[in-house]
Amino acid sequence: MLISIITVTYNDVQGLERTIKSVQEQTATNYEHILIDGGSTDGSRALIEQHQDRFSYWSSEPDNGIYHAMNKGIAVARGDYLLFLNGGDHFKDESSLSILVGGIDENQQVELVYGNIEVVADHTGIKKYPAHLTLDYLIKDSLPHPATLIRKTCFNSHLYDTSLEIVADWKFFLLGIYKQSFNYTYVDDTISVFYYDGISSLQHVKISKERRDVVKQYFPDKLRLHYFYYPGNLKQIFNDVKKKVNSLMKRIKTRLTHG
Template identity: 50%
Template sequence: MRISIITINYNDVQGLERTIKSVQEQTATNYEHILIDGGSTDASKELMESYKNNFSFYSSEPDHGVYDAMNKGILKATGDYLLFLNSGDTLYSNDVLSKVQPYLNTSLAIVYGDLYIIGEDRPSFIHRYPSELDFNFFKNTSLGHPATFIKKELFDVYGHYRTDLKIVSDWAFFLNVICAEHVSYQKIDLTISNFYEGGISTSADFTELRKQEIKTVLLDHYDLYDSNYDALIKENNSKAAIYDLVHPQIGLITTNKTLLKILNKFISLLSFILRKKRSL
C-alpha cells in the first residue's frame, strides 16, 4: 500500500526543514510527500524550491486555514493511506514507515499508533492511545494526526475536513467515522511520530474556541449537547490540572474505564485531605 504524507506549513521554515529531512531519511520507498504552504512570507518557499525533487506535489498560495490546506493535500494525494505530518513534526525513526507497511496491507479504514509528545513546558513522553475507541474517548481527546494512517477513500465517502471549524475539524471527522459510521480501525504497538507542542491545537489561548466548536459539532450532528456538557468540560479540565501536578502521563489512563475509577477515587481522597487541612 502506498502512503501519502501530507505536510502543511505557514511561516515555519525551520520546522519545515526538520519535517522534510525526517521524511527523506525513511528507509521505505513506497510513499509520496505532498507539501501545502499557505503563502508564507519567510524563507519557506525558497526552502521548498531547494527540495522540490523530493515532493510529488507542492504549492505555496493563500488558504482559508489549516483544514483548507489539509483538504488541498487530500485532493492531490495518490496513496492508499494518508498521514498528516505537519510542519515541525517528525517521524519517530527512520524505519517507522517500513514497520507500518504490513498493517496497511488490509482493508482497515484507520491504523494508528502512539505519539511522542515533545513538551513545550513539561517533560516529553509517549502518548499511548487505547486499543478501543468510543465516545467516552473522544469526549476527552482525539487521535493524533501524526500517529494515524487514514484510508483515502474515507474522505471520498464521508467528506473532507470542515473548514468552518478552525481547531476541532479532525476531531469531528474521527468522531463521525468511528463513533457514528463504525469504520474499521486497529491500534498498532508502534510510536509513529514526534509531535512538538506549541501549535494552535495545544495552545491554551484557544480553549474557549475549542469548547464552542465542540458544542457546534455535537448540536449539529449528534443532538448530544446540553448544559451539563459545560460542567463536564470544566470538571475534565480541573482533573487534568491535578493529573499534571502528579505526572503528565497520568491523564492518558482516563480512557481506560477501570483505571479511571481508581484514579477518580484517588482524586476524591486527595480532595478530602486538602479540605481537612484547610479546615484546621
Template identity: 35%
Template sequence: MDVRETNPLKISIITVCYNSAETVRDTIESVLAQTYSNVEYIVIDGASKDSTMDVVRSYESRIATVVSETDSGIYDAMNKGIHAATGDFIGILNSDDIFAHERVLEDLANFLQLNPDVDATYADLVFVQRDATDKLTRRYSSKGFAPWKIRFGFMVPHPTFYARRELFERFGLYKLGYRVSADFELMARFFQAGIKAKRHPQVMVKMREGGISTTGFWWRIHQNMEIVRACRSNGLYTNLCFIAMKVPFKLASYLK
C-alpha cells in the same frame, strides 16, 4: 519476508505549512529519511512570507507535489493535499512535527498489510520541547481510546491517523467552519459512520509543544466549544461538562 515486497501499499504524506522556516526542514528530512519507499510526499504551503519555500524548494526534486498559494487556513490546505493524493492511505504530518524514527512508515505498511480489512489506523505520539526534539515532555497514548469516548472530547492523535483515501471520498474532507477542531470533527464523523479502525501500537510522531490547539486558555475554551458542536453535528450528545471530564486523564499524562 517483509509483506511490503508482495503487495506494497502506497502511503501519501501531506505536510501543510505557513511561515514554518524554523521547523519545516526537520519535518521534510524525517519523511525523506524513511526506509519505506512507496511514499507520495505532498507539501502544501499557504503562501508563506518567510523563507519556508526556500527550504521546501531545496528538496523539491524528492517531493511529489509542491503547492504554494493563499488558502483559507490549515484545514483548507489539508483538503488541497487530500485532493492531490493518490495513495492507498493518507496521513498528515504538520510542519512542526517529525517522525519518531526512520522505520515508522515501513512498520505502518507492514501493520496495514497484516490487517487488510481496516479502514484506518492510529498510534501514539510524544510531545517534545520545541527547540530540543530529543527531550520528551509527555506521551499521548491512544491505548485507551474507544469511539464511545468521543462525546467526552477524546480523539486519537491526529498526526498518527491514517485513513484509506476512499473514506474522504465517501464521507467528506475537513470542514472549514472549524478553526481548531476540524480534525476532531472529521474523526467523529468517520467513527460515527462505522469505519473499522485498529490501533497500531507504536510511537509514530514527535510533536513540538506550542501548537495553536495545545496552548492558551481561551483557545482551549474555543476548542472545547467546537468539540461540542462537532459531536452534536454528528449525532453525539455532549456538553461542556462532559468535555471537562477528560481533564483528569490529561493531568495524569503530564504526571507520567
C-alpha cells in the same frame, strides 16, 4: 500500495526542514510527499524549492486555514492511505512509517491505522492511545493525525470541515468511527513527534466551543460529558445555576418577609 504523506506548513522554515528530513530518512519507499505551504514569507519557499524533486506535488500560496490546506493535499494525493505530518512534526525514527504500514491488513480493508506520539511541551512524554475507541473517549480526545494512516476512500463522502478552525480532524475521526463505522487498528509503537506550541486560553475556549457544537448536533446525550471534560464550561454552568438559586432564594425571602 502507496502512502501519501501530506505536510501543511506556514512560516516555520526550521520546523519544516525537520519534517522534510525525517520523511526523506524513512527506510520505507512506498510513499509520496505532498507539500502545501500557505504562502510563507520566512524562507520556506526557498527550502521547498531546494527539495522539490523529492515532492510529488507542492504549492506555496495563500489559503483559508489549515483544514483548507489539508483538503488541497487530499485532492492531489494518489496514495491508498494518507498521513498528515504537518510542518514542525516529524517521524520518531527512520523505521516509523514501515512500522505503521505494518498495521494494514492483507486486503487493505482497514480504514484507520494509528500509533502513539511523543509530545514535546513543558513536560515531554509519550502519549499512548487505547486499542478500543469508545464514543466517550472520542468525545474527550482524538486520534493523532501525525501518527494515523487514513484510507483515502474515507474522504469520498466528505473532507475536513473548513467551518471549524481547530477541531475539524477531531470531528472527522469522531463521526467517521461512530457515524460511518470506520474500522481501525492500533499499533502500539511511538510513530511521530508532535510539538505542542502552547495553545492559549483563548484557543482553549474556541476548542471547547467548536467541540460542544459538534457534540450537541450529533451526540446531544453526551453533552454533559463534554462539559465535565472542559472545567471552564462546567464552572460557567455552576455560576449560572448559582445565580438562579440566589435569585430564587431572594424571592422566597422577600415573600416570607412581606407575608
